[in-house]
Amino acid sequence: MVTQSWTSGLALTRAISQFELQRLQQLQALRSDYDRLRKSILERLEQGAIVEAGRLNVRVDHRWQRRLNRRVLEEILGVRETNEIYDELQPSESRFLKVYRADNVVEI
Numbered sequence: 001m002v003t004q005s006w007t008s009g010l011a012l013t014r015a016i017s018q019f020e021l022q023r024l025q026q027l028q029a030l031r032s033d034y035d036r037l038r039k040s041i042l043e044r045l046e047q048g049a050i051v052e053a054g055r056l057n058v059r060v061d062h063r064w065q066r067r068l069n070r071r072v073l074e075e076i077l078g079v080r081e082t083n084e085i086y087d088e089l090q091p092s093e094s095r096f097l098k099v100y101r102a103d104n105v106v107e108i
Contacts, residue, residue, distance in 0.1 A: 021099050025099055046060075073085065
């Protein structure tokens with residue numbers, strides 16, 4: 001049975017099912033497996049590993065980007081100037097979905 005709940009004033013929304021929460025956890029585990037396998041393959045390719053013959057192959061493409069963070073700004077501008085810039089910046093919101101079980105909290 002799907003239950004309905006009222007949120008955000010008058011907006012009627014469909015309940016989140018246990019199946020959806022379980023699927024979310026499963027997909028999180030798959031992403032973790034993907035990350036580990038990707039890292040392993042990249043490391044082995046860097047060490048000169050060959051790819052088994054077959055219909056699939058792999059190559060490593062590179063991209064470069066500049067990353068600007070507080071530490072880098074402090075090195076370039078100094079602490080005082082960096083603090084002034086940070087005082088002017090508005091914080092950005094990050095949202096984290098946590099699936100709760102009776103004995104555990106899983107952060108996704």
